[in-house]
Amino acid sequence: MNKTELQQHDREHLLHPFTDFQDLGQQGTRVITSAEGAYITDIDGNRLLDGMSGLWCCNLGYSRKEISNAIYEQLNTLPFYNSFFQCTTVPSIELADVLAEVTPAHMNNVFFTGSGSEANDTNLRLIRRFWDLQEKPEKRIVISRMNGYHGSTIAGASLGGMNGMHKQFQPLDYIEYVQQPYWFGEGGDLSPEEFGIQAARSLDEKIQELGPEKVAAFIAEPIQGAGGVIIPPETYWPEVKKVLDQYDILLVMDEVIFGFGRTGEWFGSDYYGLKPDLMTFAKAVTNGYFPLGGTMVSDRVAEVIKTKGGEFTHGYTYSAHPAACMAGLVTINILRNEKIIENVRDVTGPYLAKRWAELAEHPIVGETRSLGMVGALELVKDKASRARFDDNCTAGGVCRDLSNKHGLVMRAVGDAMVIAPPLIMTTEQVDELVEKAHRALDDTAKALA
Numbered sequence: 001m002n003k004t005e006l007q008q009h010d011r012e013h014l015l016h017p018f019t020d021f022q023d024l025g026q027q028g029t030r031v032i033t034s035a036e037g038a039y040i041t042d043i044d045g046n047r048l049l050d051g052m053s054g055l056w057c058c059n060l061g062y063s064r065k066e067i068s069n070a071i072y073e074q075l076n077t078l079p080f081y082n083s084f085f086q087c088t089t090v091p092s093i094e095l096a097d098v099l100a101e102v103t104p105a106h107m108n109n110v111f112f113t114g115s116g117s118e119a120n121d122t123n124l125r126l127i128r129r130f131w132d133l134q135e136k137p138e139k140r141i142v143i144s145r146m147n148g149y150h151g152s153t154i155a156g157a158s159l160g161g162m163n164g165m166h167k168q169f170q171p172l173d174y175i176e177y178v179q180q181p182y183w184f185g186e187g188g189d190l191s192p193e194e195f196g197i198q199a200a201r202s203l204d205e206k207i208q209e210l211g212p213e214k215v216a217a218f219i220a221e222p223i224q225g226a227g228g229v230i231i232p233p234e235t236y237w238p239e240v241k242k243v244l245d246q247y248d249i250l251l252v253m254d255e256v257i258f259g260f261g262r263t264g265e266w267f268g269s270d271y272y273g274l275k276p277d278l279m280t281f282a283k284a285v286t287n288g289y290f291p292l293g294g295t296m297v298s299d300r301v302a303e304v305i306k307t308k309g310g311e312f313t314h315g316y317t318y319s320a321h322p323a324a325c326m327a328g329l330v331t332i333n334i335l336r337n338e339k340i341i342e343n344v345r346d347v348t349g350p351y352l353a354k355r356w357a358e359l360a361e362h363p364i365v366g367e368t369r370s371l372g373m374v375g376a377l378e379l380v381k382d383k384a385s386r387a388r389f390d391d392n393c394t395a396g397g398v399c400r401d402l403s404n405k406h407g408l409v410m411r412a413v414g415d416a417m418v419i420a421p422p423l424i425m426t427t428e429q430v431d432e433l434v435e436k437a438h439r440a441l442d443d444t445a446k447a448l449a
């Protein structure tokens with residue numbers, strides 16, 4: 001099929017995730033045909049620097065034959081076996097071992113799933129089971145944050161705080177939402193430090209309102225990813241930690257984006273010095289090469305689940321899929337052997353921070369922020385008042401399309417432009433990214449003038 005035929009068949013048969021089908025019908029999909037290193041190539045032969053690592057997945061880029069070969073060999077040896085009924089496979093044991101090593105010291109057990117959404121479903125099951133076995137069945141409510149993202153199953157989308165999603169289904173009734181630590185959008189005249197404290201106190205207020213004895217857990221991303229790469233003010237996490245320590249409430253960190261090195265530490269929890277009870281992972285664990293997710297379980301929770309009560313009546317056919325686990329093992333080995341995360345922390349992360357911050361000078365940029373290999377910038381019509389170009393935040397989409405035209409993949413979240421480039425990016429490629437982003441901003445300013 002040629003490009004036009006592919007687009008036509010796509011329109012006729014493929015329902016895409018998070019897509020306006022009328023829009024798609026008019027514009028047609030972009031057909032991506034190959035990828036190499038930090039670049040993707042489309043069907044017209046355009047080569048784009050991938051500033052998004054696929055969908056926050058391909059931290060090692062697209063050319064790691066070690067991973068694909070290991071998957072292939074595993075599929076030829078034992079393509080599938082389940083881990084129900086007291087059975088197991090070698091790669092799943094080995095990956096569980098390695099995960100216990102690279103995650104925080106108090107986390108030594110893993111429950112495997114096929115995705116991040118499923119892992120958050122698993123978290124809900126584990127939270128309930130934990131409190132029931134502790135004979136505290138009144139602890140039922142899970143607190144989450146507005147504009148957080150935790151996946152798209154009913155549990156994942158209920159845990160998330162995305163209004164656009166909540167409007168299209170019935171969220172679970174035992175989930176409550178508190179303020180997000182989004183200073184640029186909601187901080188008003190407060191300093192970032194003051195606002196960070198305020199956002200953390202909103203959690204305390206909610207706990208008081210609900211009654212601490214009824215609150216089972218608090219779930220959050222260390223930094224909101226899909227919400228727009230919202231890096232909380234420095235005061236936020238220490239204050240949240242203080243609040244949670246006062247009450248007996250489990251902390252669930254959703255590390256689906258920030259796990260496996262994005263901040264320059266193995267996990268966002270390491271970066272912020274947090275000690276979660278449960279930790280969700282997916283995406284980069286296999287470098288995006290094979291679907292795999294899971295949740296790391298702290299010793300405190302694992303003790304209870306493993307020694308009290310009987311069967312934990314939960315699991316997925318593809319929990320601990322051997323080829324997926326093999327992909328995870330090789331990915332983690334590469335991260336370790338090539339000291340990729342240390343390089344982000346010491347070299348490319350600081351370099352990206354310096355170069356990305358230069359974009360704040362641009363007339364239509366209200367703020368830039370970055371950490372490790374992740375960043376965002378806010379498009380504004382007026383820097384001083386932080387006023388947007390229009391109420392529907394359509395400038396982001398304009399900038400994204402122009403960015404593609406200049407050979408760079410950036411994502412638009414409303415009027416925030418976000419990047420999460422592969423961790424293997426060189427400083428030269430960081431220069432290329434910033435230069436292309438600059439040109440896209442110039443063109444966006446012209447288009448919106």
Ligand SMILES: *Cc1c(COP(=O)(O)O)cnc(C)c1O
Binds near residue numbers: 254282
């Ligand atoms: C992507 C994502 C999920 C959902 O993972 P899926 O594999 O798409 O189900 C959950 N949480 C966060 C923070 C994510 O970014």
